[in-house]
Amino acid sequence: MQNRFTRALISFVCLLSIHLGVLGDASIDDVALQIENLRPESEILHFMDQNTWVGTNGVIVRYGNVALTAETVRVNDLTKVVIAEGAVTLQRDGTYWKGEHLEYNFETNEIKTDEFRAGIANIFVGGVSLETTTTNTTQIAQNAFVTTDDLAEPSFRIRAKSVKVILGKSVEARDATLYLGNVPILWFPYFRRSLEPHARFFVTQPGYRSRFGPYALNKYVYKFDDRFEIVMDLDYRAKRGVGFGPELTYDLGHHGRGNFSYYQTSDRNPGFDQQNVPITEDRYRLKFDYQVMLNTNLTAKASIRKQSDVFTVRDFFEPQYLTNSQPISFVEVNQLWSNLSLDFLAQPQVNNFSQTIERLPDIRLAGARQQLGETPFFYDSDSSFAYLRFRQGSGINTNYAAARADSYHQLLAPQTYFGWLNLTPRIGGRVTHYSETESKIATFDSENRFVFNTGAEASFKASRILSETKNSMFDVDGLRHIIEPSLNYVFVPEPNVRPNRLPQFDTEIPSLSLLPIDYPDYNQIDSIDSQNVIRMGLRNRIQTKRDGQVVNLVQSALVTDLRLDPNDQQTRLSDIYSSLEFMPRNWVTLRSELRYNDRQHQLNAANHSILLSPNDVWSVRLGQRYFRQNSDFGPNSENNTFYDSFYYKFNENWGFRMSHHFEARDGKMEDQLYTIYRDFRSWTGALTFRLRDYRQSEDDFSVSFVISFKTFAIRSLGSDQNKSSLLSNE
Structure with a gap:
């Protein structure tokens, strides 16, 4: 064990040393x-x-x-x-x-x-x-x-x-x-x-998709003025039927602004849900957003996302589904003062098929970090009261509910030693009350949990200027290296009530990155357990001047956790996480993110990409995403995907773009897309072909044609570079 720990620590130090450079003090000034x-x-x-x-x-x-x-x-x-x-x-x-x-x-x-x-x-x-x-x-x-x-x-x-x-x-x-x-x-x-947008216009998007058959997505837009816009959607899909509905965007000035949309269709082929239950033909989606400033620093927000079934948005509003597959509905009111904020949140389960933590309500009072008078001490706090209900969704009756009152308080004493070393010791405590759980399957007794935490964070920043360094290949005109090492120690003794005796609402879920370890940033209140850990980090920046501006030539970060007292599900040294961005020229960007398990000597995750965009004639993006199988993320979480995107402008009239997603595990081209652009002087056209391999079902083939006037363009040329927007009615 000692040898393994020593070897792991040496490996981490070696990785850190890759990014180290010479140190000193200086600056690069911007010139007006x-x-x-x-x-x-x-x-x-x-x-x-x-x-x-x-x-x-x-x-x-x-x-x-x-x-x-x-x-x-x-x-x-x-x-x-x-x-x-x-x-x-x-x-x-x-x-x-x-x-x-x-x-x-x-x-x-x-x-x-x-x-x-x-x-x-x-x-x-x-x-x-x-x-x-x-x-x-x-x-x-x-x-x-x-x-x-x-x-x-x-x-x-x-x-x-x-x-x-x-x-x-x-x-x-x-x-x-x-x-x-x-x-x-x-x-x-x-x-x-007039150069202002037209008050009334009609937009149509014809196309073909194997799941829809021939289709036409149509919008009639009526702009009353800068504050009100109404859109009427009327779509036809040969295999699925007619879909229609209104969209309203409004700005009421000091009375608030927002949008409302409703879409309905009588679907001829709705398919099945996740439990293999047939989906009803009457399908709809309702979307509502509203935001208003009620008074100085007093704001209110409301958002409603209601849909007939779990796949409505996926089937008819794919870009929105890819951005957020499980949107929540809520009402929130927030009052902000100079050192305090009070937040009221109500979050019901609007779609009974979606797993939801209902907050009815959740009231939170947070105190920003502030100095206590003339003393060297700072204080922050976070207190909340909530009535919470876990709703499984999809007809599964594993629901439970409880009231929870939580209050956290912390003292900090940030100091700077020797003019360069920042040290912030801290001590804090939390008390949480849980009511008796309401549930048909399991019952938790009423509990009062007490948590103590302490620790300290140390960091410093150093830099050195190499003003005489020149390099034409990497467009270098002087260098500045900035290094920021940090250590963050957190100690939390075992609480009097462990997580297995508490209902889990705000609980720790698997994450692709390291979660915060200190409070109040770590906000998985119901999962709090003992901790004895040191987070080690190192950030580096190498800067130069290009065109009179300071730019980051290289940015890198390394972080890992050394667990002095790991629990049964933890190793002593966590995975090592690294990120790197390198810009050898303004038009070349290389990015790399790694997650490495030193104990098992294996790479658990990787995300690499390179972007070449020297001009408006051509651009290339290449990348790879890799993730090793992990049961915490589901039975089929492994992937090894290679992707590319290429754009080329042949002349003033013609352009071409293509993109691919290739899964290397089984050699399948999952997604391929090709677009031909044509400049018709005052307007542009784009013809897009797309083929997707869904493995468990038939391939999905799409073709779409979009036109847009240059002066009053709805979409700019090539705006679909990383989206499927040309193949939807959004």
């Missing part, structure tokens, strides 16, 4: 206004007596989120005004200007320019001159053209003596002529077009 060379022959001069920078032969000027490139620039340090000449481009917040001459104020965003082209608020403008108002919300161009066609030679445009663009509001043209190609078609003395 930066001027950089674009080419080796570029030259930058600073005239201090004139507070002016002059750049020639190609330079780039950066200020916050604004980037300007030009052959020649003159920048005033004080006024932040730049005069740029030659191949000038200016980019800011997704908007760009291009021309040969530009005068721009970096602080006020005012623009004066000669002949130019610009992309403003999803439309494109070109002309002889451009000026902006001091509020930067209005652009005025002379002898200009305007179009929504984003090609170099637009298929249509309006030429006008003057064009005014009010961002997000409207575009106005005077003495305007509509051109198709180079042919004048129609003259307008005055033309105005």
Whole structure:
């Protein structure tokens, strides 16, 4: 045992040493206004007596989120005004200007320019001159053209003596002529077009899915104003029937905001539930959300998720199901003070087939960590009262209920020693009362449980600058290494009442990561038992400067628990958890997460990915997810999945994307998806094919076609990159 413990500890220390580096003190400062060379022959001069920078032969000027490139620039340090000449481009917040001459104020965003082209608020403008108002919300161009066609030679445009663009509001043209190609078609003395979303429009999404047959998902959208929107869904699926229902989004100002939707269908082929019981044909889903601020720091929230059966959302709203397969319904009121918060929560079981912990109600008073007068001590607390009912769901009568009153209080004394070592000893106590359990299958007596805890956390942060380090391959311009080791010791003697004598409501469930070990972060109140553990952690960051900004080149973390007195289900050393993120370039990101069992010398979980996204022409994502079989997560929890996603833009008109999920355990391609994108100038189209292997049932094949106007797009091009949104009515 001693040798195994020593070997495990040495292994952990070796893993930590991988991430260690040199230490010291320094900093990397951000620069507000930066001027950089674009080419080796570029030259930058600073005239201090004139507070002016002059750049020639190609330079780039950066200020916050604004980037300007030009052959020649003159920048005033004080006024932040730049005069740029030659191949000038200016980019800011997704908007760009291009021309040969530009005068721009970096602080006020005012623009004066000669002949130019610009992309403003999803439309494109070109002309002889451009000026902006001091509020930067209005652009005025002379002898200009305007179009929504984003090609170099637009298929249509309006030429006008003057064009005014009010961002997000409207575009106005005077003495305007509509051109198709180079042919004048129609003259307008005055033309105005709103840039705000259309008040009423219709959206249809045709497609085919083997489980649905041919289908058409239809929406009629009516926007009253910015505060109210009504959507009417009317869907047809050849094999399943008609589905319909309303959606309402509302904003009542200080009376609150939220949404409501109801969807119903008479399903011709509903299938079976988890107990192999036939699902009724009448299927529906109700969704309601509401949030309001009743007073200063007093908020109320309500959420209802009601559905006819366990698979309604899965069958008809798949993206929502993949995000949250078991949504809860609740009403919550929260009052926040400077050092206290009071929370009222009511959580009933709305769907009788879903396992639920009912809280009828759960009232919680939490005290934020605060200093006790002028003493070195800090105090935090967490107290609650709840009437709780465990509802198994699906007709299984293993329900039980009890009232619980819990109060936790803790004292801390954070100190800093030697100017760098942070040490926080703590001591706390908890008392919990349980009423006699109400149950038809088992009864727990009324109990009063007392818990004592103590411990201390130690940590420090150190850093060192290597300002002369340069590396073109990894885009390194100076390095800063920050290291943060930590130790957290927790001791909890055995409570007077063990968990096996208490009803389990807030209980410990299996987790893919380490749970908190200290209170009140560890909130599995009913599972509290003895603890004698040290959590060892190490975080590292290696930073550099790119484009004048500090970025994390490498981020890593290691953590594990050393259990000095493990229980029967624990090993002395927990699994070792590590995470690593490496960005060798701004467009390359590598991530790795590992969970390693040192005692058995085996990898229990892994998640690796690499993302390459150098431009808007192509991007690639590759990854692997591995999880070793663990009975705590069910009988079929093992997986070894490889996945990829690839996007390529052939030209201005065509793009392609594909993604795959391959299960290496049995060699099955579980999911494959292919999308062809077509740019039709003012609108885009996407044709998607998808094939899924469900193993225990027939393969599911889908094809869908979606169109979207660029100026008033419902979905941006490629927004479905990691979703199946093109194959649903959401």
